[in-house]
Amino acid sequence: MVLLMMTFGGWVNCSPEGSLMLLILCVQMLTVAAHPQCLDFKPPFQPSEPLTFCTTYSSFGCCDAPRDAAIARKYRHILSYFHHSGIAVCAQYVRQLLCQQCSPFAAHLYDAEDANTPVRQVPGLCAGYCAEYWKRCRSTLSLLTGDPRHTELEADQARFCGLLELRDPDYCYPAVLASRRLNARLGAVRADPRRGCLQLCLREVANQLRNPVAMVHAGDGTRRFFVAEQLGLVWAYLPNGSRLARPFLNLTEAVLTSPWLGDERGFLGLAFHPAHRRNGKVYVYYSIFARQAERIRISEFQLLPGNINALDPTSERVVLEVVEPASNHNGGQLLFGRDGYLYIFTGDGGRAGDPFGRFGNAQNKSSLLGKVLRVDVNHNDNGPPYRVPLDNPFVGERWARPEVYAYGVRNMWRCSVDRGDPVTGAGAGRLFCGDVGQNKFEEVDIVRRGGNYGWRAREGFSCYDKKLCTNSSLNDILPIFAYPHKLGRSVTGGYIYRGCEMPNLNGLYIFGDYMSGRLMALKEDNASGEWHYHEICMGRGQVCNFPKLINSYYPYIISFAEDEAGELYFMSSGNPSAYVAAGTVYKLIDPSRRGGILFLFKASTAGEMSL
Incomplete structure (x- = not known):
């Protein structure tokens, strides 16, 4: 898995305890990380036909042709009140201000994102522009807003600009147009134009995160969720979406990170014990440098006494450490199976082609690298931090580590447990993983007890090491799906959808690719056992036209992530550095299930109105 790391040598503490200067700096940092959004809460788009009036936003913005025409009509109406000399001076101001409804950052310019304030009638202006506007064309304000009371502000520049100025220097007009940071990647991922794809919509759940690598729930009925950032912070979110000010866990001093682009080390995995409500235990997976070597560490933490929203930093108990011979392929998945055991997914040790030893780490059962490990951390308060389940497949085999559950994996990045069909229970307990490929293929696997997944003999369905590939004794398990690098270059494993809100998606395995930004799905043919590929694209036109x-x-x-109810989420970033707050958590929404909900809401509202 390719992940980009920090670009700065330090980070800013945005806690309430910080000084006023730090608070101001934090606000500025968070603002820069915001993303384009329109006044109707939809993302910007490319109009199906060029705009003839607000031409600045013809290639990407928030207006279609009818909206553009309506703005043009209002422009002509306003200018009808002016003598031709006034038109010569004020026309450009009126046009510029009206057309900000089409800006990709309209929601920011009009304060639409803040539910505690009314939406502005005029976009927020920068101080210099507002002073110039007041001097030249202040009499147009009441015409722009349609409120004659605003004529009272014309004589007082301080009151006039106090109403119109936007204090944010990045998003006020016209500074927003000149910001390279804000405009560099506009429209990087848009609706897929191909036909036949599965059209979904999204709801933004959390944002301004630094490489969010994992999101999990506690399984305790509280409906909280926890998001881990790669630099070593875990945040707790309440059911209403608000984030607690203090981290659930802070391991930034211990986690091994670096300024290198493409560094795969850091805080990588998080899992709550199935009996967390009773024992308060949480398990984490992260990179460290200790005893003159880079290592991956799996540790156990416990809740602070009397506080379900914070782990005790002094309670760390190391479960397992594995030396990493290289800085890449650190694996990082932790999860509990339906059997109650902890599954640990390690990478093959790094470099290229698993060059360690005669057959590589992945094919060497005496190595813990390139493996799926399975250990018992239940009832471990007295004694060792874990025990080996007696039914692990290689218990008692000479030269094999008993923790090994499956082997021959390269760098499995994001795995999940199938909840099973909600009616029949079919599929329950299956382990799905995305395994990142070498230079040709990415693959999705179902992990089985004792399975050999072929690396470095195979990459996907193809032979990688021809000598190993022809060794019939490998008896390797082929992936359920593999795709070439024309579709993507770094698979991100997902989940089988088993929730209630989107029955049309039931049974689909939904996953993605880190490098291409592609969302994908697999559907199982129950008769043949084969898995068939389906493209996922974002809903076009009016498909996602809901608040x-x-x-x-x-x-x-x-x-990817799953909440307590089985609904699906994914995490992505626009600037994937572990020290840049550009990561966002999205919830997947099936728009075909939204129409009925909206209709019922409207019918109910209409009924109340008639009463």
Whole structure:
């Protein structure tokens, strides 16, 4: 899995305890990380035909041709009140201000994102522009807003600009047009124009995260969710979506990170014990440098006494450490199976082609690298941190580590447990993983007890090491799906959908690709056992035209998640550095299930109105 790391040597503490200067800096940092959004909560788009009036936004913005024509009509109406000399001076101001409804950042310019303030009638202006506008054309304000009371502001520049100025220097007009940071990647991921794809919408759940690598729930009925950032912070979110000010866990001092682009080390995995409500235990997977070597560490933490929203940093108990011979292929998945055991997914040790030893780490059962490990951390308060389940497949085999559950994997990045069909229970307990390929193929696997997944003999369905590939004793398990690098270059494993909100998606395995930003799905043929590929694209036209739904996302798909109800999410970033707050959590929404909900809401509202 390719992940980009920090670009700065330090980070800013945005906690309430910080000084006023730090608070101001934090606000500025968070603002820069915001993304394009229109006044109707939808993302910007490319108009189906060029705009004839607000031509600045013909290639990408928030207006279609009818909206553009309506703005032009209002422009002509306003100018009808002016003498030709006034038109010569004020026409450009009126046109510029009206057309900001078409800006990709309209929601920011009009304060539409803040539910506690009314939407502005005029876009927020920068101080210098507002002073110039007041001097030249202040009499147009009441015409722009349609409120004659605004004529009272014309004589007082301070009151006039106090109403119109936007204090944010990045998003005020016209500074927003000149910001390279804000405009560099506009429209990087848009609706897929191909026919036949599965059209979905999204709801933004959390944002301004630094490489969100994992999102999990506690399984305790509280409906909280926890998001881990690669630099070593875990945040707790309440059911209403608000994030607690203090981290659930802070391991930034211990986690091994670097300024290198493409560094795969860091905080990589998080899992709550199935009996967390009773024992308060949480398990984490992260990179460290200790005893003159880079290592991956799996540790156990416990809740602070009397606080379900924070782990005790002094309670860390190391479960397992494995030396990493190289800095890449660190694996990173932790999860509990339906059997109650902890599954640990390690990478092959790094470099290229698994060059360690005669057959590589992945094919060497005496190595813990390139493996799926299975250990018992239940009832471990007295004694060792884990025990080996007696039914692990290689217990008692000479030269094999008993923790090994499956082997021959390269660098499995994001795995999940199938909840099973909600009616029949079919499929329950299956382990799905995305295994990142070498230079030709990415693959999706179902992990089985004792299975050999072929690396480095195979990459996907293809031979990689021809000598190993012809060794019939390997008896390797082929992936359920593999795709070439024309579709993507770094698979991000996902989940089988088993929730209630989107029955049309039931049984689909939904996953993505980090490098291409592609969302994909697999559907199992129950008769043949084969899996068939389906493209996922963002809903086009009016498909996602519902409040708070969007149809675009940041392209670097880092991870997927499932909440307590089985609904699906994914995490991606527009600037995937572990020290840049550009990561977002999205919830997947099937728009075909939204129409009925909206209709019922409207009918109910209409009924109340008639009463």
